[in-house]
Amino acid sequence: MRYISTRGSAPALDFADAMLTGLARDGGLYVPETWPRFSPQEIAALAGLDYAEVAYRVTRPFIGEALESGTYRALVEQTYAVFTHGAVAPLVELAPNHWLMELFHGPTLAFKDYAMQLLGNLFNHVLRARGRRVTIIGATSGDTGSAAIAACRGREAMDIFILFPKGRVSDVQRRQMTTVDDANVHAIAIDGTFDDCQALLKDMFNDHGFRDEVAMSGVNSINWARILGQIVYYFVAAAALGAWDRKIAFAVPTGNFGNIYAGYAARKMGLPISHLVLATNANDILSNLLATGTMRRGAVHASLSPSMDIQVASNFERYLFDLLGGDGARVAQTMAAYQDTGELTLSADALSAARDVFTGFRLDDAGTLEEIARRYDAAGALLDPHSAIGVAAGAAKRFEPSVPMVSLATAHPAKFPDAVEQATGIRPPLPAHLADLMERTERFDVLANDLAAVQGFVRDRLAERQVA
Numbered sequence: 001m002r003y004i005s006t007r008g009s010a011p012a013l014d015f016a017d018a019m020l021t022g023l024a025r026d027g028g029l030y031v032p033e034t035w036p037r038f039s040p041q042e043i044a045a046l047a048g049l050d051y052a053e054v055a056y057r058v059t060r061p062f063i064g065e066a067l068e069s070g071t072y073r074a075l076v077e078q079t080y081a082v083f084t085h086g087a088v089a090p091l092v093e094l095a096p097n098h099w100l101m102e103l104f105h106g107p108t109l110a111f112k113d114y115a116m117q118l119l120g121n122l123f124n125h126v127l128r129a130r131g132r133r134v135t136i137i138g139a140t141s142g143d144t145g146s147a148a149i150a151a152c153r154g155r156e157a158m159d160i161f162i163l164f165p166k167g168r169v170s171d172v173q174r175r176q177m178t179t180v181d182d183a184n185v186h187a188i189a190i191d192g193t194f195d196d197c198q199a200l201l202k203d204m205f206n207d208h209g210f211r212d213e214v215a216m217s218g219v220n221s222i223n224w225a226r227i228l229g230q231i232v233y234y235f236v237a238a239a240a241l242g243a244w245d246r247k248i249a250f251a252v253p254t255g256n257f258g259n260i261y262a263g264y265a266a267r268k269m270g271l272p273i274s275h276l277v278l279a280t281n282a283n284d285i286l287s288n289l290l291a292t293g294t295m296r297r298g299a300v301h302a303s304l305s306p307s308m309d310i311q312v313a314s315n316f317e318r319y320l321f322d323l324l325g326g327d328g329a330r331v332a333q334t335m336a337a338y339q340d341t342g343e344l345t346l347s348a349d350a351l352s353a354a355r356d357v358f359t360g361f362r363l364d365d366a367g368t369l370e371e372i373a374r375r376y377d378a379a380g381a382l383l384d385p386h387s388a389i390g391v392a393a394g395a396a397k398r399f400e401p402s403v404p405m406v407s408l409a410t411a412h413p414a415k416f417p418d419a420v421e422q423a424t425g426i427r428p429p430l431p432a433h434l435a436d437l438m439e440r441t442e443r444f445d446v447l448a449n450d451l452a453a454v455q456g457f458v459r460d461r462l463a464e465r466q467v468a
């Protein structure tokens with residue numbers, strides 16, 4: 001299995017190299033050259049298997065010859081053994097044929113653990129096999145950073161630097177990053193927004209001198225292995241709900257287009273997904289694109305669902321690559337124009353293709369609080385604000401009652417206790433393994449939104465650690 005860049009001018013790589021490389025050298029994102037397809041029989045055969053076994057079967061074709069099968073199977077089993085729910089990603093029925101898939105039973109209580117834990121184990125394995133080390137640099141709107149730190153902490157072959165927007169992540173999110181005391185973990189608060197953090201990260205990737213000097217690698221959702229780990233639960237849900245020969249729909253709280261792109265990937269692989277509801281908060285650049293055909297960059301609004309406070313959805317480029325017929329040069333041109341003008345307009349054909357798969361939905365903070373309160377009153381369910389947007393979206397965009405709708409619950413309510421308490425009067429407690437989080441000592445640095453400052457900091461830290 002080979003991976004090619006969405007911008008068409010970086011070398012094709014195998015799975016292990018695409019994973020270690022993260023962002024392609026031409027600024028593009030890696031996508032598989034060809035897609036495996038699962039037959040209805042193969043999907044039906046997943047029913048009743050445990051999560052790790054489904055994960056192995058669904059992802060194995062993407063690994064190709066980069067890992068031997070027995071080794072890969074052991075890594076997958078080890079990965080999902082750390083999740084705290086027996087089912088790993090349990091389904092709960094909210095209303096007749098409307099399901100909630102709980103993706104918050106990992107170490108940091110957000111769906112990002114489901115792929116990031118796999119990625120941490122894969123990185124560790126490949127680096128050790130090659131006798132190499134890397135510097136992982138990531139940007140986070142809150143949940144990626146803690147999930148990445150939990151996946152990389154204490155690993156000999158990696159240092160990890162995480163940029164987060166100062167004052168724009170929740171206390172729980174920040175503490176999950178800043179209270180980890182392993183020497184290879186470096187949390188950095190940037191004076192700016194998440195998009196600023198993401199731009200700094202892209203600039204560091206595109207500074208090839210710096211990139212080589214520190215052996216930089218990335219675990220943001222631009223990394224193909226993240227998408228890979230997220231494809232799994234779409235199959236798990238479909239198999240559990242008997243949707244191998246009839247349709248199934250998903251509602252996905254969306255920011256960077258990573259999670260929902262994995263749903264689109266599952267559809268390409270043969271999963272009979274009728275539609276994917278792209279649910280946004282007031283940062284509605286993507287739901288607007290579906291409504292109008294034009295993506296227009298705007299200012300980021302801080303909301304109660306900060307992990308979706310994004311105006312530059314990096315993973316959209318992977319989908320654009322398909323919309324533009326796999327023409328890397330056109331993707332490069334289109335992205336360059338978007339960079340300059342802040343506007344990207346889809347052709348009528350492309351927009352209609354997008355609308356065949358995706359349905360937009362937007363909910364502001366007031367609506368989010370109402371949804372949390374409504375679900376608590378109706379069923380005693382406590383939803384975090386991101387999951388509440390997904391639930392509202394699933395309820396609003398059910399076109400056929402016979403088609404199961406699965407709303408993805410992307411975070412545990414205790415990760416965003418202020419919003420949950422505001423809506424319901426209940427402050428959800430943290431699970432036992434994080435119960436003393438608020439008493440742990442924090443350790444982080446504050447830096448200006450300035451490329452040279454961040455690069456200098458990374459160099460200094462690595463020099464102190466005597467690894468570069």
Ligand SMILES: *Cc1c(COP(=O)(O)O)cnc(C)c1O
Pocket residue numbers: 110111112143144221253254255256257258259260307308386387410411
């Ligand atoms: C990251 C995140 C999202 C958005 O996911 P994308 O893959 O960026 O679209 C939604 N909800 C929560 C809780 C998250 O952590």
